[in-house]
Amino acid sequence: MLFTSFSFFLFLTVIYLLYWSLLKSRKAQNIVLLFGSYFFYCAAAMPQNKIAKLLFNFRFEEAWLNVAKGFNERHYHILQLFLLLWLSSSFAYLMGIALGKQKKEITRKWLMVLSAVVHLGVLCYFKYFNFFVQSFVDAANTLGWQILFSPEHILLPLAISFFTFHVLGYTFDVYQETYEPADDYVDFITHVAFFPQLVAGPIERAGHLLPQFTNPRSFSWNKMESGLSQMLWGFFKKTVVADSIGKFVTYVYASDASSGSNIILATLAFTIQIYCDFSGYSDIALGCARLLGFDLLKNFNFPYFATSLTEFWRRWHISLSSWITDYLYMPISFGKRSWGKWGIVYAAIISFTLSGLWHGAQWTAVIWGLMHGIVLGYEVLTKEVRKKWSQIIPHVVYSVVSAILVWLFWAASQLVFRSGSITKFQALWSRICSESLFTMPYFSAVKDGLMWGGVLFLIEWIQRKKDYGLDLQNTNYMIRWTAYATIIVVIFSSDNLNNQNEFLYFQF
Template identity: 40%
Template sequence: MTFISIEFLLFFAVIVFAYYSIPHRWRWVLLLAASYSFYASLSGYFVFLLLTSTAFSYVTGILIEKQETKKQKKKVMLVGIGVLLFFLGWFKYFNFVNDSLRAISAYLNWNYTIPYQEIILPIAISFYTFQAVSYLVDIYRGKLKAERHYGYFSIYFAFFPQLVAGPIERAKKLLPQFKVEQTLKYENLSYGMKRIAWGFFKKTLIADRLAPIVASVYDNPDATGSQIVLATILFSVQLYADFSALSDIAIGCARMLGIKLTENFKQPHFATSIGDFWNRWHITFSTWLRDYIFVPLCKGKKKRSEIYVAIIITFLISGIWHGAAWSFVLWGLIHGFYRVFGDHTKQARGKMASFTYLDRNPTFHKWVKIAITFLLVCFSRVFFRSDSVTAAFTNAQLFLTPSSWRPSGIIDAFEIFSLLDLAIFAFFFVVMQLFHHVERKNASTWNWLSQRPVFARYAVYVLIVVSVLVFGATGQGFVYGGF
């Protein structure tokens, strides 16, 4: 049962109805049963791993709190994190390390006998492990009390709207919301349904329509440079639509239950620098990395060069978190390099903007920065999308070849679309951009829409629902669901 299915919508409708029909004191049982059923439908017997990680984190949290000295607390926390990372490492990284060691051994003519292991990656393990780590660290830092109610704690770990791919929430924000009695509010139901519908819109009309077109280029060893350029730009649009749709559906579902989740995206492709991009893309993951990796690494560092090392390490971890492959490691390193290079050349770029009079027209300057940032992000995504390091370097070379950017070549590359697919994609892409445009002018498109006349408002809602039903493509899993 995935988010994009009738089964999920029916399942969720039953949960919402039951949630508001039963007394508050039993709601945690309902949410927990719903969360485990949902997870079991996706990941089968790995629900036992989720149960084990939950029980282990629950006990470790209490143990950290019970220690008398800071040193003892730290020891228990590190053991707890070590065990959680061992689970993650075993399922996600065993074969990555194993294959890498085998390749190194073969290169050095050493005998390496550990064979490839058939290990299936449990869905959501990267997400719930990060939530668990933040929970233990926050208790150690004294910012959070260990939760004693096992039921509420388990929901924090497995809350089905955000279990599969976030937003990665902190216990401090989520746990109190489960404990408060949520009353049935029209605004919550209405806002939640709109966010879910918008998620379906982005997923079925943008992401899943683009996925096979992007794949037709990336799976083709004879793709031209212009096709790689176009497919990579389209992949960026696909990835954003895919992942932000997941967050929209998660936020919408949670809101219908009265729970507010953290926003995960703020129009990342309109970022004016790489630093700005990471403040807008997968925000809960970026802030997690900042709080639990980057800031601790920066402790006591008083030189920019030392901060640069912390940046590179943080982005390296970001890359490895995304996938157990060297192409993801390189993707992380590229972003680390961008960030360091951007900082190091800040003054020179400022002078260049002044020399070329770019800074005299702030609006144009801003759009130049947006375009450059977007292209830098696209280049890094060649590594994100390619199936292997070899393919990534070949594709990256094609992406960087000036002739790949010839306008006539790019126009020819549109042959990867059928005319109908192109027309449908173009229409819905424009709709999405209009939505973003309104959002940039106003705080929320939904609030702006609610102030329009009833006819206009419902025309938009009907357009979204009918478009999904008529033109929506399904069948593709969520990209981030695989992490």
């Protein structure tokens, strides 16, 4: 069930009406959110046509026959998904209680280690088992050992990277005594499964989200308008910009005949696609949560206006980069603090390489992370020199040139990441280095997406001090509603509305 699908619109309407009709009982509201979230999670694993059939063309006799036939592989997969989410959050809840009760430091440490091993073990099995074994077998075969390996058929559970980091963050916080263990089981498992943030973040912190589940909520028209307008902005980014560009990018990267110039154009266009896709998803998630009276963590803060890679990572996927900073970078750099700046460089490289691995079980993702770690390390070492340059060069020139350089580096790293395998990257790179680099690329194939991307960045530049592009709540009534109406018309005029594409971050 995609955020951009009609079935999600129906689902949200039912949940919304039921939820606010139970305003007097916080617990009943949480129960609605819990069952709604589990339904959403299971439905997210079903194909769109199955959900549509379930909603609009349900036949009792047919359903009964299917039940009588027994579970098929897809049913087992959905059951497995549900159990995994439920068991993962229940285990984190129990470990939180145990950590809270235990006073002996050594026992607390072992409980934390056990929790990390279980959560990361599950993640590693589903996401990395084939990757690690295949890499080992490849390395062994290179040494002449002749090992045969057929990859296991393991389906990657939806959102596993997101909810694993969510519950691990909670466990670390309770262990470090920066957050009290949750006492209400239903509140806890509901806050983990809360559907707006479940599938692709933001990766929430218990300290931020859980108190919102334990406190009563109040309905406000302002919040409703703000939530709907942020969702609208997200739909615009995803449907009008990301999906328009996505077709061209997919075609160029898949074809063996793409010219070097088209690969360069597709890579630059992909930076716009991935931003609009993922930040669009986050806008819909934040807006959707606000409709229900919740504030999720801000996940994007106009990252393409950053003037250094360090600043970029404070603006891009903020919930993941702050997670990495708190639970990976800080412990590593603290352990190596006697190394001075080199300790920070070391911590940045290790943290970002692991962050790359989080993004995908493939070597291109690891290299992507390593590239970012190295450049972040370079920025640590050259901080003072760059500060001097910024004082000599006029501010506007320095900022614009720096932002372009950051964007070009980001695009280069995305070329590695998007290629998906070393072999594919080599093939793409050889075409970039060929004469075909000097042929005219197919601008016409991507002109609509780029034009709307330009409009989007112009609006975001004007709105850069606000929370999101369509944050117009303090503006004149007429301007505000004209803007909303225009965006709605543009979305409904888009050809992509009927061809829904998955969000790119679903694969993580």
